[in-house]
Amino acid sequence: MDSTSIQLDGSEISGVQLESGVLSVHFSRAIIIKTMTGSAERTLWWQAGDLLLEAPELDGELPAGPAICTGGDIDDNIYTYRDMIPLPLESRGSIRCDLRLQGLAPLVVSARAIRLMMHGTPKYQHHLRK
Numbered sequence: 001m002d003s004t005s006i007q008l009d010g011s012e013i014s015g016v017q018l019e020s021g022v023l024s025v026h027f028s029r030a031i032i033i034k035t036m037t038g039s040a041e042r043t044l045w046w047q048a049g050d051l052l053l054e055a056p057e058l059d060g061e062l063p064a065g066p067a068i069c070t071g072g073d074i075d076d077n078i079y080t081y082r083d084m085i086p087l088p089l090e091s092r093g094s095i096r097c098d099l100r101l102q103g104l105a106p107l108v109v110s111a112r113a114i115r116l117m118m119h120g121t122p123k124y125q126h127h128l129r130k
Helices: none
Strands: 003-019 022-035 042-054 067-076 079-082 084-086 090-101 107-128
Touching (some): 003 090, 067 107
Antiparallel strands (some): 003 084, 090 107
16 A cells, blocks of 8 residues: 655754644654655655644644744544554544654644645655665
8 A cells, every 4th residue: 555654854944933823833844755665675765745734722832933843643532653644634623742852842733623634746755764
């Protein structure tokens, strides 16, 4: 089965903002891993996008400035996505986002809904050999 996901470790975040009840985490360079049915190899891509959290409740402060993500968890109701975000992603319910940021305090947010909006066309980097 084909699958596509953002690898959090190494993805670049250019900023986080809270506006009109929506927290936006802007990935200027999200690392994307694609797996295709019947292929033993995976491929590495990058693309910009926004992780949007509705009705956010912050645990701490918003990070100041750009950051490199070093991993984290996205809790989507009964599912936990560790160190990755599935593409596509849109869900409502009990949402929690805990992103570890290099050199900064983690971004920890609870929300009622989550959505991932990618921008532009993914850019191919290379094949990942086993």
